[in-house]
Amino acid sequence: MESEYYHHPKVYIHYEFKDEPWGGGNQFLKGLKNYLINKNLYAEDHKEADIILFNSHHKLMDLMFGFYIVNRNKTYIHRIDGPIFYIRNKDFHKDKLVYEVNNFVADASIFQSIFSYNANLKQGYKKRIFGKDSIIYNTADRSIFNKKGKRKLGKKIKIVASSWSDNFNKGFEVYQYLDKVLDFDKYEMTFIGNSIIKFKNIKMIEPLNSKDLAKELKKHDIYITGSKKDPCSNSLIEAIQCGLIPIALNDGGHPELIKDPDNLFNIKHEAILVLDNITKDIKKKIKIDYDHFGEAYKNYYEYMKKQYMEKNNHGNK
Numbered sequence: 001m002e003s004e005y006y007h008h009p010k011v012y013i014h015y016e017f018k019d020e021p022w023g024g025g026n027q028f029l030k031g032l033k034n035y036l037i038n039k040n041l042y043a044e045d046h047k048e049a050d051i052i053l054f055n056s057h058h059k060l061m062d063l064m065f066g067f068y069i070v071n072r073n074k075t076y077i078h079r080i081d082g083p084i085f086y087i088r089n090k091d092f093h094k095d096k097l098v099y100e101v102n103n104f105v106a107d108a109s110i111f112q113s114i115f116s117y118n119a120n121l122k123q124g125y126k127k128r129i130f131g132k133d134s135i136i137y138n139t140a141d142r143s144i145f146n147k148k149g150k151r152k153l154g155k156k157i158k159i160v161a162s163s164w165s166d167n168f169n170k171g172f173e174v175y176q177y178l179d180k181v182l183d184f185d186k187y188e189m190t191f192i193g194n195s196i197i198k199f200k201n202i203k204m205i206e207p208l209n210s211k212d213l214a215k216e217l218k219k220h221d222i223y224i225t226g227s228k229k230d231p232c233s234n235s236l237i238e239a240i241q242c243g244l245i246p247i248a249l250n251d252g253g254h255p256e257l258i259k260d261p262d263n264l265f266n267i268k269h270e271a272i273l274v275l276d277n278i279t280k281d282i283k284k285k286i287k288i289d290y291d292h293f294g295e296a297y298k299n300y301y302e303y304m305k306k307q308y309m310e311k312n313n314h315g316n317k
Contacts, residue, residue: 009075009308011036011301012049014067015058021193021207023164024138024234025055025081031141035297046071051304056081057094060101068105075308078106082116083123086229087169095123108132108307110300112232113253119229134303137257139296140238144210147243150218153286157279160220160244162192162235163227164207172197174226174249177268187275192216217242221282222275226268228252237293245285247274258290 013033018026032053036042043049046067052074054063068076080102085092102109102125109128111117117135121127151158159182163170175191179199182189190203192213208216217223223239223246230236230252237257240246248254250264258264265274278285 008041009050009305010041010043010048011051011053011304012043012046014046014052014054014063021164021209021213024232025058025079027140027210027234027238028138029055029079031139032297032300034141036301039301041301046074049074051075051077051308053077053079053300053304054105055079057084057098060097063105064101075304075311076106077304077307078102078109080109080111080116080120080125081231083119085123086119088167089169092123095120099123099125107311108134108303110303111135112138113256115253115256116231119231132307136296136299136303137253137293138232138234138237139293140234140241141210142241142294144214145217145238145241146214147218147241149215150243151220153221153282157187157222157282158220159187159189159222159224159275160192160217160239161189161224161226162213162217162239163195164193164235166194166196168196169228170230171224171226171228171249174224174268174271175199175202178202178224178271181272182275186279190216190220213238214242217244220244221286222247222278224271224275225249225254226271227254230254232257240290243286245278245282245288246290247271247278257293259292260288260290263290 013029015029017030033042052071056079083095085095114135161175176197178189179202184201190205192205193207217239223244225233225236226249227233228251232253236246246258247263248258250266255264265271
C-alpha cells in the first residue's frame with residue numbers, strides 16, 4: 001500500500017518572485033504559490049520538495065549549473081512561455097536555450113495555450129511523447145480578481161487597457177490609434193501600466209499592485225488589448241475575472257481565452273467597429289460569462305503530481 005506521502009507530493013517553484021507590479025508570469029506564479037501554500041502542498045525549501053516547477057527562460061543557467069546537480073532526483077516540470085522571439089522580435093537564442101534546458105532537465109512541459117505550443121514547435125521545440133506535454137491556460141488570484149464591487153453601467157462607457165511591459169507589440173499601435181479617433185463624448189478610456197506613448201485623451205495610471213489594479217479594473221466596463229503574439233495574457237484574464245467585457249486583437253492566445261469572434265478585431269481600424277457593435281447591446285454582453293479558466297491552479301498541481309507518480313513508479317503505466 002502506498003503511503004500518503006506519495007499522494008501529496010510537495011512543489012517548489014524555482015523562480016525569483018517580485019512583490020511590486022511585474023509581468024504576467026510573475027503574477028500567475030504568485031497565485032499558484034499561494035494556492036499550493038493554502039493546500040499545504042508547497043515547500044519553501046527546494047530540498048524538501050518532490051517537484052520543481054521552473055518557468056520559461058528564467059534562472060535557467062542557475063538551474064543547469066548547480067541546482068539540478070544537487071536536486072537531480074526531483075521531478076522537473078517546465079512552464080514554457082512565448083516563443084520569446086515572437087514577442088520581442090529578438091532573443092531567438094533564448095528560445096533555443098529554453099528548448100535545450102527543457103530536453104536536458106524537464107520530465108514534462110506545460111504550455112499556456114494552443115497558440116504557444118504550436119508556435120514553439122515552429123521555433124524548434126521537440127514534441128514529447130504522449131502525456132509529457134500539456135496545455136493549461138493561466139488564471140488570476142480569485143480572492144483579488146473577481147466581480148465583487150464591479151461598477152454598474154453609467155452614462156459613458158468606460159474602457160481600460162493595461163500592460164506592465166512597454167514593448168510596442170503589447171498593443172500600443174491600437175491604443176495610440178484609439179487616442180486619436182475614439183469618440184470621447186461617448187467613451188472614457190484609461191491605460192494602466194508602463195507606456196512608451198504619451199496619450200492626449202486616454203487617462204494614464206502608473207503600474208498598480210494586484211489589489212489596486214483589481215479595484216481600478218472594476219471601475220470600467222470594457223477591457224481592450226491589442227497585444228501581438230501574446231501566448232496567454234494574464235492582463236486579459238484579470239479583466240475577464242473582474243467582469244469586464246473583453247475585446248482583443250485576433251492574435252496569439254486571445255481567441256482561445258475569449259472564444260467569441262464578435263469580440264475580436266484583425267487590424268486597429270476594426271477596433272472602433274467592434275467597440276461600437278458591442279456597446280449597441282452592452283447589457284446583453286455583460287451577461288455573457290467569458291471566464292473558463294478557473295481550475296488552472298488545481299490542474300497544474302494534478303498534472304505535476306501525475307508526472308511525479310509516474311517517474312517514481314507510483315502511478316499506473
